[in-house]
Amino acid sequence: MTRFLHWVGVHALAIAAALFFVLPFVFVFLTALMSDQQALTRDLWPDTWHWENLRTVWETPGFLTWWKNTLLYAGLGTALTLLSSIPVAYALARFKFRGRNVALMTVIATMMLPAQVVIVPMYLFWAKQLHLSGTLWPLIIPMAFTDAFSVFLLRQFLLTIPKDYVDAAKVDGCGEFKALVRIVLPMAKPAVAAVALFQFFYCWNDYFGPQIYASENSAAWTLSYGLESFKGAHHTNWNLTMAATLLVMAPVIILFFFAQKAFIEGVTLTGVKG
Amino acid sequence: MTSLRQKHRRETLRNLVFLSPWLIGVSVFFVYPLVSTIYFSFMKYDGFRPPTWIGLQNWQYVFTSYPFFWPALRNTLWLVVVMVTLRVLFGLGIGLLITKVKTGAGLFRTAFYLPYLAPPVAATMAFAFLLNPGTGPVNSILGSIGLPQPGWFNDPSWSKPALTMLALWGIGDLMVIFMASLLDVPKEQYEAASLDGAGAWQRFRFVTLPNISPIVLFAVVTGVIQTMQYYTQPLVAGKVASGVIGGAGQQFEPGYPDKSTLTLPQLVYHLGFQRFDTGGASVIALVLFALAMVFTAFLLRSMSERSAV
Numbered sequence: 001m002t003r004f005l006h007w008v009g010v011h012a013l014a015i016a017a018a019l020f021f022v023l024p025f026v027f028v029f030l031t032a033l034m035s036d037q038q039a040l041t042r043d044l045w046p047d048t049w050h051w052e053n054l055r056t057v058w059e060t061p062g063f064l065t066w067w068k069n070t071l072l073y074a075g076l077g078t079a080l081t082l083l084s085s086i087p088v089a090y091a092l093a094r095f096k097f098r099g100r101n102v103a104l105m106t107v108i109a110t111m112m113l114p115a116q117v118v119i120v121p122m123y124l125f126w127a128k129q130l131h132l133s134g135t136l137w138p139l140i141i142p143m144a145f146t147d148a149f150s151v152f153l154l155r156q157f158l159l160t161i162p163k164d165y166v167d168a169a170k171v172d173g174c175g176e177f178k179a180l181v182r183i184v185l186p187m188a189k190p191a192v193a194a195v196a197l198f199q200f201f202y203c204w205n206d207y208f209g210p211q212i213y214a215s216e217n218s219a220a221w222t223l224s225y226g227l228e229s230f231k232g233a234h235h236t237n238w239n240l241t242m243a244a245t246l247l248v249m250a251p252v253i254i255l256f257f258f259a260q261k262a263f264i265e266g267v268t269l270t271g272v273k274g
Numbered sequence: 275m276t277s278l279r280q281k282h283r284r285e286t287l288r289n290l291v292f293l294s295p296w297l298i299g300v301s302v303f304f305v306y307p308l309v310s311t312i313y314f315s316f317m318k319y320d321g322f323r324p325p326t327w328i329g330l331q332n333w334q335y336v337f338t339s340y341p342f343f344w345p346a347l348r349n350t351l352w353l354v355v356v357m358v359t360l361r362v363l364f365g366l367g368i369g370l371l372i373t374k375v376k377t378g379a380g381l382f383r384t385a386f387y388l389p390y391l392a393p394p395v396a397a398t399m400a401f402a403f404l405l406n407p408g409t410g411p412v413n414s415i416l417g418s419i420g421l422p423q424p425g426w427f428n429d430p431s432w433s434k435p436a437l438t439m440l441a442l443w444g445i446g447d448l449m450v451i452f453m454a455s456l457l458d459v460p461k462e463q464y465e466a467a468s469l470d471g472a473g474a475w476q477r478f479r480f481v482t483l484p485n486i487s488p489i490v491l492f493a494v495v496t497g498v499i500q501t502m503q504y505y506t507q508p509l510v511a512g513k514v515a516s517g518v519i520g521g522a523g524q525q526f527e528p529g530y531p532d533k534s535t536l537t538l539p540q541l542v543y544h545l546g547f548q549r550f551d552t553g554g555a556s557v558i559a560l561v562l563f564a565l566a567m568v569f570t571a572f573l574l575r576s577m578s579e580r581s582a583v
Contacts, residue, residue, distance in 0.1 A: 007376065010371065010374045010375055010376075011375065017368060017371060017382075017386065018382055021389055021443065022385050022388075024389070024404055024443065025388070025389075027403075027404055027411045028400045028404075031411075039409070041409065042413075042414035042417075044411050087291075087292045087293075087295070088293055090292060091292035091293050095285075095288070095292070105574070106300060106304075108570060110300065112499050112566050112569070112573065113563065114539055114563075116558075116559060117307075117308070117562050117563045117566070118303070118304065118307035118308060118559070119542060119546070120307075120310075120314060120546045120552055120559060121306070121310035121311055121314065122307050124310075124321065124552075125306075125307070128321075142299065142302075142303050144295065145295050145296070145298050145299025145302065151296065176292075204393060205393040207394065207395050207506040207510070208539075208543075211543075224393050224395045224396075225395075227393075228399070228510055228514075242403060245396045245399050245400055248393055248395075248396045249396050252393065253392075256387075256391055260384075263391075264450055267447050267450040268450060270451070
């Protein structure tokens with residue numbers, strides 16, 4: 001009997017908590033499908049379902065461009081981060097050299113550094129010297145030179161791979177690089193997947209970077225930056241604003257259902273092994 | 275001897291090749307801008323005319339005359355104390371709850387986790403709508419059951435609690451971290467405690483808590499560091515609530531309502547990119563840097579205790 005009451009109590013509490021997490025999505029969804037007028041009332045349920053709101057948002061000038069820009073930033077950014085961060089993480093996990101601890105501390109310091117600390121000189125560098133403001137390149141190019149969080153996460157994971165595997169490969173005549181690609185990387189797949197996802201979402205969600213570099217040129221805006229201006233374009237048309245919000249959230253949520261395991265493993269990696 | 279030296283040289287070369295992306299990256303995107311920021315903090319520079327040396331004037335201006343600095347620092351302190359504490363407690367609570375759920379655990383876990391993935395701008399816009407005092411569903415529900423209806427993002431005394439609710443909604447990462455560490459607590463310790471007659475609270479206090487305390491510390495320190503960087507949510511919330519139209523060239527006085535959502539990162543943007551005061555922005559950036567590094571030192575200590583580095 002007490003066991004049953006315990007079961008009921010736990011599940012009642014879980015349902016209450018789940019409502020707190022799920023209801024905002026539900027209200028956003030319901031409002032996104034209301035008429036302009038009804039969205040300005042206190043109604044919770046749409047009188048008629050205005051599915052065409054989603055199409056209206058989709059066909060708003062610029063919206064498709066922002067999608068393309070976001071995909072470019074997130075896709076290219078993630079690929080470059082992986083390419084540049086994997087060898088560095090491997091070196092920091094495996095090689096012994098003078099200054100390795102200093103290097104590690106620097107990685108952690110840059111990881112914890114708010115982007116705003118270095119933004120003024122960086123902006124001047126990209127805008128005045130390389131004339132690349134109004135584009136997303138100032139955000140993408142640095143990723144060809146590693147990302148501290150990715151390096152750190154990968155390195156923590158690579159430490160858990162026994163050294164013997166690499167040594168055995170070397171005895172068989174493998175060079176260090178070949179050992180990394182052939183032996184270590186296949187074993188590090190979960191960490192690589194987690195890093196890729198985190199970096200993809202970092203770019204997808206980034207607001208500050210596009211605000212600094214791309215704000216002057218709406219053809220270079222990303223979804224995260226453009227979404228806010230969407231509210232402006234339609235003043236307080238909450239229905240269209242929420243429809244746009246829904247469309248920006250959707251890809252993230254869809255991807256989650258395909259890559260749940262990698263997400264959860266990645267977060268666990270940051271907390272437990274990190 | 276020569277072969278040993280050759281081997282050493284070869285290894286150094288190999289290390290340099292592997293580390294080269296990072297070596298370039300950290301010099302160009304970390305060391306160079308940091309040194310420039312220090313340099314600019316002593317300069318009068320509007321980004322157009324050449325910089326001129328003015329000594330400590332920027333520092334003096336930020337600390338004594340810039341009306342946004344102290345409110346931003348006070349808000350950060352408020353957010354650290356209230357938001358970080360609640361996030362850790364709530365994250366731990368949800369983590370505990372999910373380990374106890376027997377039926378539909380996967381479904382509950384997904385529900386608790388999903389908001390963490392919502393892009394911050396989208397999540398903030400959603401909350402600005404949900405908490406809209408006039409037409410938002412939260413106040414209409416509160417009203418229909420006869421409870422007071424706060425002004426949320428439009429009321430200076432409610433805007434930070436509203437931001438806290440938004441942060442609690444996106445707790446999924448902490449939930450997963452706590453869940454993993456709770457599942458790692460050795461079962462035998464619970465059994466031993468039960469045999470000694472420990473109740474549920476005592477088991478939590480004397481078995482669970484000591485086992486997960488490094489994770490709690492980690493969550494607190496990373497929470498503080500995240501709060502130092504808090505930018506998008508307070509800015510977007512303030513913009514949406516005040517009805518400012520977003521986009522290029524739009525001037526927005528940050529902190530709406532009444533400076534209550536100001537944070538230090540917003541000041542870097544406001545001074546550097548809206549008022550073209552590179553020197554003042556650099557001073558704020560260095561204050562931010564100092565704060566971030568103090569808490570990073572704590573983080574390093576907490577991680578070395580867990581021998582993670």
